[in-house]
Every structure is written in structure tokens, then in C-alpha cells.
Amino acid sequence: MxxxxxxxxxxxxxxxxxxxxxxxxxxxxxxxxxxxxxxxxxxxxxxxxxxxxxxxxxxxxxxxxxxxxxxxxxxxxxxxxxxxxxxxxxxxxxxxxxxxxxxxxxxxxxxxxxxxxxxxxxxxxxxxxxxxxxxxxxxxxxxxxxxxxxxxxxxxxxxxxxxxxxxxxxxxIIIKGITYSKFTQALKEQKITYKEIETKPTPFNTILWSANVETEDAYLIGYYSFFDTKPIEFYSYPKNHHLLSKYSNYTSVKRLIKITKGWYTISEKNNLLYLNDLRFGLLSAAPNFQQFVFSFEITKKNNKLVINEVPRNSEKATQLLKDFWVRIQGN
Structure with a gap:
């Protein structure tokens, strides 16, 4: 806390x-x-x-x-x-x-x-x-x-x-149990086959909750508010774990993956790789938003692997609050 x-x-x-x-x-x-x-x-x-x-x-x-x-x-x-x-x-x-x-x-x-x-x-x-x-x-x-x-x-x-x-x-804890059942019921109704699911509250409240859902090749992220009137929508984020193959034998990469408990995706931008920790969600509740709260840049400098956390700025934090406030009010 x-x-x-x-x-x-x-x-x-x-x-x-x-x-x-x-x-x-x-x-x-x-x-x-x-x-x-x-x-x-x-x-x-x-x-x-x-x-x-x-x-x-x-x-x-x-x-x-x-x-x-x-x-x-x-x-x-x-x-x-x-x-x-x-x-x-x-x-x-x-x-x-x-x-x-x-x-x-x-x-x-x-x-x-x-x-x-x-x-x-x-x-x-x-x-x-x-x-x-x-x-x-x-x-x-x-x-x-x-x-x-x-x-x-x-x-x-x-x-x-x-x-x-x-x-x-x-x-x-009771609310978490209720929202967990809402997410699993939505997955069942939408006939989505999944391996694992984890749920958590979004920032500063216990009204709007998010779920990370693991499927074979991707992770799904969905939101549920107690004010929702429509079915839960899930948005897909490809795992892309294969992009990390050239660095997979590095101890520091293995340690970082272990920290994420396996909940991560890999993205590529400007020839740089980013490991995104799904556990802490996205910087917005907007559909298909791509920026994660915790993301790590993986590069090689002077034949040495370097991992740095991608910094977050106050403007993004302000936008996050606005987006979540809108989403709390229902879909």
C-alpha cells in the first residue's frame, strides 16, 4: 500500500x-x-x-x-x-x-x-x-x-x-469473488477457452475490476464495473514470446520473467524489444490500448544485455484517471 x-x-x-x-x-x-x-x-x-x-x-x-x-x-x-x-x-x-x-x-x-x-x-x-x-x-x-x-x-x-x-x-475479498464469477461466466457465454485467469481492482476503487485471461497464443484483458449494463468485452494481446528467443538464455531475462509470474507479452518498436508486465494492467481502460503500466526495454549495449524500466509521466497518469472514471460509470 x-x-x-x-x-x-x-x-x-x-x-x-x-x-x-x-x-x-x-x-x-x-x-x-x-x-x-x-x-x-x-x-x-x-x-x-x-x-x-x-x-x-x-x-x-x-x-x-x-x-x-x-x-x-x-x-x-x-x-x-x-x-x-x-x-x-x-x-x-x-x-x-x-x-x-x-x-x-x-x-x-x-x-x-x-x-x-x-x-x-x-x-x-x-x-x-x-x-x-x-x-x-x-x-x-x-x-x-x-x-x-x-x-x-x-x-x-x-x-x-x-x-x-x-x-x-x-x-x-467478497467483491473480488463476485467479479471473478462475472468474468468466468462471460468467458463461458462467449465460448472462450482459456488456461488461467486473474482479477484485480483498477486504480483507487473497488467498483471497476479488470481480468487477465491466458489463452494459447494471447492474453485477453477485460473490464467489469458494477454499473455495467452490457456484456463484458475482452481485448486480445498477442504473447509474442518468440520475439524474445534470442535473449531467452540470459539469466536476467529469466529472472524478469519469473518476477512477472509468466504474465507478460513482448512488443517490438523501432527495433527494440519490450517486455510488458500484464499484472499491473494498462495505462488506460480504452479498447485495445497498448501501453502497459510496467514495461521493460531490453537491449544489448557493448555485448551486454541491459534491461531498463520504461518511465511513466504525469500526463499519462492524468489520462489514466480520466479513462477509468468514465469506464467506472458503466459500458
Missing amino acids: DSLTQIILGAAVGEAVLGKKVGNKAMLYGAIAGTIPDLDVFIGKLFDTVTALEIHRGFTHSVFFAIVLGWFFGWLISLYEKDASTKEWAQLMFWGFLTHPILDAHTTWGTQLFWPLDIRLAFKNIFVIDPLYTLPFLVFLLMAMFQPKGNIKRRKYNNLGLIVSSSYMLLT
Whole structure:
């Protein structure tokens, strides 16, 4: 999830663990704990594109990290914060570290919660930024923050924030199940034979959902809004995996394909190859749109294979929001 949401969750967890004893300090250190796991983004900048992708939501988003670093930071905090024990500070940091990747596991990218095992949990039931999850949570946290330490209203408001946000998360799982059945029923009615299907919400909402559908030679992408009145349309994107054959033996290419979980297409433009990660969708909901959110340029320079992520610009992001807002309203 986005940084603000993780800060709010961390602060609320900190309050739940130690707020009664140390007041707003619990929120402060909880917010810090909710931020630290995402420092892997800055660590990734020290490495090549593929390695950075592998590092993201890996070690720092694991149970191992929460246990070991939770105790370390708990000990560190206890050196100058004497109103709670080392064990209590360690518990606060542990839960702050652990709830961060648990929340991230509900997004499309997922988390390597059981690092070093190569298992990345990704339930894909909520977008990385969802105002309906974050804003009510923030309101209850602020209400709790301005209550005196030990006041029963403080714990009540904080618990309400945790309950409301968790209930919404549960609702997104139910919604995902409903939309999954809508997509599979549409495929059945249209007599489309497929190997696999994955579904996910589109940006900032849980009303409009998209589906990636694998067929023999292509991937189909379709959208379903709860306001739709017409059948779901699926648009075909050829796999073109054969275009990558000359680079298929390179370790970095194999690693990148592994990151995509096999959900990728290859496109060619100006004699350059691009690997498009389908898991994060397109930069528009317009029919047959060709630009993907995550695309990687593959080239050879000085007999060395180079992989770079294609940058996204703010104009495209603005257009994406406009397109999805129109599509949310129904087909």
C-alpha cells in the first residue's frame, strides 16, 4: 500500500499495543515502524532494474525481519524512552513491521512474507492506493490522537479505525469473488477457452475490476464495473514470446520473467524489444490500448544485455484517471 496508509496502520497498531501506557509516543513509533519496510525501494536504487524488483517487498517485508529487527529497534528505543520496557517497545515494533507486509499482501505486487522462501503472497483484492480504506482510518486515528492518554475514548476511536479498515478489506475479498464469477461466466457465454485467469481492482476503487485471461497464443484483458449494463468485452494481446528467443538464455531475462509470474507479452518498436508486465494492467481502460503500466526495454549495449524500466509521466497518469472514471460509470 502507499506510504500514508502504512503510516496510519503503523500508528494505529502502535496505539493498540502501547498507547495506554505511553500515549502519542506509541503512534509515533508505530508510524515509524510502518515506514521502515519500504526503505527497500532506496536499497534497490543501488542495483540494476531486475535486482531492484526482486528486492522490493522481499526481506524487509518478512516475518524474519519483523522478529529480528523488531527486537533490535525495541532495544534501541528503550535506551532513551524509559516509560516502557525493552520488551514492550520490541512488541510495538514487531507488530508495526509485521502488519505492513500483511497489508501489502492484499495488493497485486504482494510480499515475500516467508522470506527466504521464494513465496510471494499477492491476493490482489485492493489497489495500492484506496481512499475508502485510508480516509476513514485516518479520521479515527486523528480522533484518538487528541484524546488524553488512558482515556477510554482514545482506545475506542483507535479500535473503530482498525475495525472499519479491516471490515472494508474483508469486503474487497467478497467483491473480488463476485467479479471473478462475472468474468468466468462471460468467458463461458462467449465460448472462450482459456488456461488461467486473474482479477484485480483498477486504480483507487473497488467498483471497476479488470481480468487477465491466458489463452494459447494471447492474453485477453477485460473490464467489469458494477454499473455495467452490457456484456463484458475482452481485448486480445498477442504473447509474442518468440520475439524474445534470442535473449531467452540470459539469466536476467529469466529472472524478469519469473518476477512477472509468466504474465507478460513482448512488443517490438523501432527495433527494440519490450517486455510488458500484464499484472499491473494498462495505462488506460480504452479498447485495445497498448501501453502497459510496467514495461521493460531490453537491449544489448557493448555485448551486454541491459534491461531498463520504461518511465511513466504525469500526463499519462492524468489520462489514466480520466479513462477509468468514465469506464467506472458503466459500458
